[in-house]
Amino acid sequence: MGGDGIGPEVTRQAVKVLRALEKKGLKLELSEHLVGGAAYDQLGHPLPEQTLEAARTADAILFGAEGGFQYETLPRGLRPGDALLSLRKELDLFANYRPVITFKELAGASSFKAHIIDNLDLLLIRELTSDLYFGEPRGVHIEQGMRVGINTMRYTEFEIARIVRAGFEAARMRNRRLCSVDKANVLESMELWRTVAEEVGQEYPDVELSHLYIDAAAMALARNPKQFDVIVTGNLFGDILSDEASMLTGSIGMLPSSSLNAKGKGLYEPVHGCAPDIAGQDIANPLGSILSVALLLRQGAHLPTAAISVENAVRRVLADGLRTADIFEPGCIRVGTEDMGDAVVNALLG
Ligand code: IPM
Ligand code: MG
Numbered sequence: 001m002g003g004d005g006i007g008p009e010v011t012r013q014a015v016k017v018l019r020a021l022e023k024k025g026l027k028l029e030l031s032e033h034l035v036g037g038a039a040y041d042q043l044g045h046p047l048p049e050q051t052l053e054a055a056r057t058a059d060a061i062l063f064g065a066e067g068g069f070q071y072e073t074l075p076r077g078l079r080p081g082d083a084l085l086s087l088r089k090e091l092d093l094f095a096n097y098r099p100v101i102t103f104k105e106l107a108g109a110s111s112f113k114a115h116i117i118d119n120l121d122l123l124l125i126r127e128l129t130s131d132l133y134f135g136e137p138r139g140v141h142i143e144q145g146m147r148v149g150i151n152t153m154r155y156t157e158f159e160i161a162r163i164v165r166a167g168f169e170a171a172r173m174r175n176r177r178l179c180s181v182d183k184a185n186v187l188e189s190m191e192l193w194r195t196v197a198e199e200v201g202q203e204y205p206d207v208e209l210s211h212l213y214i215d216a217a218a219m220a221l222a223r224n225p226k227q228f229d230v231i232v233t234g235n236l237f238g239d240i241l242s243d244e245a246s247m248l249t250g251s252i253g254m255l256p257s258s259s260l261n262a263k264g265k266g267l268y269e270p271v272h273g274c275a276p277d278i279a280g281q282d283i284a285n286p287l288g289s290i291l292s293v294a295l296l297l298r299q300g301a302h303l304p305t306a307a308i309s310v311e312n313a314v315r316r317v318l319a320d321g322l323r324t325a326d327i328f329e330p331g332c333i334r335v336g337t338e339d340m341g342d343a344v345v346n347a348l349l350g
Pocket of ligand 1: 081
């Protein structure tokens with residue numbers, strides 16, 4: 001599902017990579033579906049029934065991006081972003097993994113000093129199906145002649161426990177440190193978050209659990225990101241922290257993500273948005289989408305070797321000096337979206 005803006009063009013590159021892997025023996029059944037504004041334009045709904053059905057039956061979903069200025073005044077439910085939110089909710093994709101890994105070749109493209117971010121490898125895990133995004137009551141209504149806007153931060157202990165557990169499980173596979181981020185000093189829902197995180201932590205004595213308030217976490221992430229191994233947090237805080245974290249890597253165009261449900265079914269998408277201002281110009285960075293394919297191979301298809309081969313191919317083209325505009329530095333070779341995709345394919349097959 002390419003979606004809108006730069007979504008289709010970056011997804012096309014990711015599909016090229018999948019097709020290249022097919023040549024190397026990967027078994028693949030691929031179908032394409034309309035989603036977001038593109039689906040609204042053609043079928044009158046951002047998440048048409050056939051797209052939802054295809055998502056339900058697929059083993060994995062590769063998603064581009066959705067949105068566009070022209071849709072922002074549509075009623076809620078018909079806006080492109082609603083398609084992504086509905087997909088997450090309908091498929092119960094509660095665990096969103098956003099690995100933040102710096103490629104040494106891109107150290108200069110980040111606005112952070114090189115020694116702060118070199119060799120950074122942290123994993124941000126964001127809850128994706130609850131919180132202010134879905135809590136009721138919500139909406140805008142009139143009270144005493146005045147408009148009032150309401151959203152509700154709501155978490156059940158079940159929802160907290162399962163995402164925190166995902167954090168512990170991930171930390172176990174890494175450096176065994178989990179930082180849970182909340183706002184327990186002010187918000188009751190977050191007080192519960194912290195309590196449940198502590199309770200689940202009892203099951204994981206081998207993982208060191210720490211807690212930070214979201215404001216302090218935002219600061220710590222910019223000051224010394226390498227102190228983190230795995231971060232687990234709620235939907236809204238995770239949305240904000242992941243954009244901040246993307247800047248550590250040099251460009252949000254580099255970040256992949258996966259969103260899994262309890263059965264391990266996943267939606268794989270770059271963290272970046274639809275970027276309508278650069279859409280269709282062959283300048284967008286497809287690496288976030290291509291690296292999402294690597295996540296799909298690792299987490300969805302359980303093919304770690306294939307995942308590593310894709311990541312290594314990305315590393316190779318970066319080492320060769322190829323750069324899209326967002327990560328370009330003097331002395332490098334500026335390439336467009338298609339050429340970057342082709343270069344990764346060549347590196348993969350070469
Ligand atoms: C993200 C995006 C989405 C979100 C938008 C497009 C609804 O910002 O995946 O981080 O807020 O979750
Ligand atoms: Mg976001």
